[in-house]
Amino acid sequence: MTGSIVRPYGDTTGDGMVQLSFTLPVPHDKRAEGAALQLARKMGLEPALLVHAKAMGPDFTFFVVYGSVTHLVDLDEVQVIEREYPLLSAKDANTAIRKLLRRKLVVVGACIGTDAHTVGIDAILNIKGFAGEKGLEYYREIKVVNLGAQVLVPDLVARARAEKADAVLVSQVVTQKDAHIHNTTQMSAAFREAYPAGQVPILVVGGPRFEEGSAATLGVDRIFGRGTTPGEVASYLVHEIATRKGRS
CATH class of the missing domain: 3.30.30.60 (D-lysine 5,6-aminomutase beta subunit KamE, N-terminal domain)
Incomplete structure (x- = not known):
């Protein structure tokens, strides 16, 4: 052709x-x-x-x-979502966080519902990382709280509030009967109910079955698919924090 x-x-x-x-x-x-x-x-x-x-x-x-x-x-006719922010090195991400927040960026992560597949969330959060990149625990200016698997949504919200989380990262691998969709919409609704308007943490979900353009429908700020690296997530968080501070 x-x-x-x-x-x-x-x-x-x-x-x-x-x-x-x-x-x-x-x-x-x-x-x-x-x-x-x-x-x-x-x-x-x-x-x-x-x-x-x-x-x-x-x-x-x-x-x-x-x-x-x-x-x-x-x-x-193929439509894709292009990355609208630059990829930062760990050093540059740390510098940007320190300049923007003047404190550590707090990230709470978990697999919610009945999902026990922690490989994805661990690849992003744990220091060992993924694809040759260190996880967010490696970043000097990021505090990581990894809650692990099968976390109930109310417990996730409560821990995020207790930690004063800037961002919440949720991994969903189990997709039978659209469990990942139901869990995500339940999670996003719970955060919006628990926080005042404009103060909800950055909500990020990841998993191999999410449609890339469905973030708004699911009530989250960003969706990451298979192959996402810790550096991409860190760069996005810096970008979103800068965007929110600009709006405020």
């Missing part, structure tokens, strides 16, 4: 080949495999090839199908 129009690439350029995996609530047999191919064809894969099928207990089957799609992608 040329210009801004592209197709998926499998074996040769522009052949439209894609691989798709899914589970159907049927026992593994020939009928189940036929159902998987029917679904693939209805999704636009033609011809569709079944490359893997495995029983998931007595009543479910996991499939991988491979096939060519006719759909085209127009790159000119």
